Amino acid sequence: MQNPQRYLVTSALPYASGITHFGNVVGSTLPADLYARYCRLRGRDTLYVCGSDEHGVAITIAAEKEGITPREIIDRYHGLNKQALANAGIAFDVYDRTSNPVHYDTAQEFFRYWLGKGLLVEREEDQFFDADANMFLPDRYVEGICPNCGYDKARGDQCDNCGAYYNQLDLKHPRSLVSGKAPIVRKTKHWYFKLDEFQKWTEQYVESHATDWKSNVLQQSRSWLKQGLAQRAATRDMKWGIPVPAPDADGKVIYVWFEAVLGYISATKQWAKDNGIDAAWQRWWCDAGTEYIAFLGKDNIVFHTIIFPILLHTREDEGYILPKQVPANEFMNLEGQKFSKSRNWAIDLVQYQQDFPEPQHSDVLRYVLTVNMPESKDSDFTWKDFQARTNNELAAILGNYINRVMQFVQKNYDLCVPTIPAEAIRTEHETALASAIESGIAIIADNYDAFRFRDAATETMNVARAANKYFNDKAPWKTLKADPADCALTLNTCLQTARTLSVLIAPILPNAAETIQRMLNVSVHTGAPFKPQTADESGTTDKPDAASQNVWFAAAEAVLKASAPLNEPHILFTKIEDDVVERQVAKLGPSEKGNASASGAATIAGAAGAGGAATVTVDGGRISIDQFKNVQLRTARVLEAERVSKSEKLLKLKVDIGTEHRQILAGIAKHYTPEELIGRLVVVVSNLQPAKLMGMESQGMVLAASNADGTLTLVTPMNDVVGAGAEVR
Secondary structure, eight states, X not given: OOSOSEEEEEEOOOBTTSOOBHXXXXXXXXXXXXXXXXXXXXTOOEEEXXXXXXXXXXXXXXXXXXXXXXXXXXXXXXXXXXXXHHHTTOOOSEEEETTSHHHHHHHHHHHHHHXXXXXXXXXXXXXXXXXXXXXXXXXXXXXXXXXXXXXXTEESSBOTTTOOBOOGXXXXXXXXXXXSSOOEEEEEEEEEEOGGGGXXXXXXXXXXXXXXXXXXXXXXXXXXXXXXXXXEEOEEEOSSSOXXXXXXXXXXXXXXXXXXXXXXXXXXXXXXXXXXXXXGHHHHHSOTTEEEEEEOBGGGHHIIIIIHHHHHXXXXXXXXXXXXXXXXXXXXXXXXXXXXXXXXXXXXXXXXXXXSOSHHHHHHHHHHHHHTOOSSSOEEEOHHXXXXXXXXXXXXXXXXXXXXXXXXXXXXXXXXXXXXXXXXXXXXXXXXXXXXHHHHHHHHHHHHHTTOHHHHHHHHHHHHHHHHHHHHHHOHHHHHHHOHHHHHHHHHHHHHHHHHHHHHTTTTOHHHXXXXXXXXTOOOOSOOOOOOOOOOTTSOOOOOGGXXXXXXXXXXXXXXXXXXXXXXXOOOOOOOOHHHHHHHHHHSOOOTTOOSOOTTOSEEESXXXXXXXXXXEOTTTOOOHHHHTTOOEEEEEEXXXXXXXXXXXXXXXXXXXXXXXXXXXXXXXXXXXXXXXXXXXXXXXXXXXXXXXXXXXXXXXXXXXXXXXXOEEEOOOSSSSSOTTOEEO
């Protein structure tokens, strides 16, 4: 499908058994929100669907721990999570819940359909039974030793350590989490879904996306299929859940892993119903003009690449669409270790919002999580990085630019857009800024469309850097009296650029985007949802005219009118002080490594581009694999090379890293001439903070190896096939 008519975006439904934490947010809700906001700014008809997963054993266990009912648990955490996600700027079109009657009806209707088509087979099976508690034990009520890796706290259906799935009876040394005793085995009756009949179809479906799905998604899906699909229980012996609509099914519910994914459909039905357009849900789920993108963490991959597609495929005669993209993320760690609520090694959204209540802090969190998003490998959140990103990027680059421009206009132009005099002459500075904006808009869009959100954030900040450079190069404080025409041109250009930036930052920093646009007195566009209009006679609906406007690619247009009034300046971002970071680290529980503080445990020293000057020290000279994963290595093509005046060691390189050109100062002048480097493919560290060397900025580091006598040899690919910008891992 070349030109989708609409974009359906879903996030994996978070359990309503606790408050969602940073790992949940960065895994599915934040990337989905970034993409949905971007799509809306592109004028795409977009629907973003999510909600609470409110059945299953996780809910009942949480309720039992507190001595209350599952209903009380889900009502509490659904409300808390819905509000916390809204405070984090996650702009759902609908955030529903699987306890909704519409969902019950939807799940039971699907079950009856499968039963009628012969896709569900009834059979007896052996299952663990707790004689003391007089109950069959669903998988999460059993714990034991994983039959695959030997982990001693494996759940009854899946090992959290190695990710293996298995039958609960394969668990070694099982014990009931209800009584603490070893369970017995009893016969029980369940309905099994014939997944095995769809083995070949699923293989074809997965391989049809071999060139456009992420590697982690493909490999996990292929691994599951290689083991072979088997019939899988679709029901469970429980009181809490959706009752099985079949004879002799008392005390049985639809297994949560079957019905939860149907929550996307039921939530869409609820959205349509709430807006008086009941039939419109079918346009999103049963129309080939819809492109469906499912965002989730890696623990949910097979449910969205194998199981849910099979469930949808069973009703292909009704037009149900399949996921086109499943851009699953890996896991995010906290200060080098896995999130663990039991060890108090976690940060949940409510906790963060209590400590950082201002709207700017919502944007800060979104930005820090985005630039550290675990798109292809596990990543790490640290409070030191949180501080550095806030102070050195949001405050010092973006915030500083907006504040300098607005303060200058307030002081010298009475808070009005300066009129550009006829005699003003545009120079190479205006040309360079316009080029940076034009290429930035396109590159950022390409990154969003490829689900490379980290790169999108980097390129967005690069446009802000170009804006700062323009302001500094034009030095309006000098031309205010010396050349008033040029000063007016400069500030008009800066204000237009501020408006451009407000659009480009909107997916990541919606509060800052809105603040900038209100200062500039222009229409607010942040990619928030548009309300649908009422249905026409055919039952379809259209979004308002604004929804079809391509605000994104019109971002470079000079829309601010000469002499138009502006509003009072506001500081976008305030710096984070050391004591704030220290307090947050102190709140964490004991580290698995026994450190009082994990933040700053690794010390990386050395200037970017200093030619082998970087050293890493942690735990006796070694770093962990998780720490190394934070280093981003890419291939780069050397476009220009020249010696640095007054330096025997440094060469100034201009390199192409695939998404942009950068300047890197490398200490290799004694080993390579500029001429032999031009056109060569090298490997660079692409995510270093810029550093000043000899008064010049270096935006990365070139990798080289040295022998005992100090001779340096560049690290390069064996051949030129990969080109510039390839990830090195």
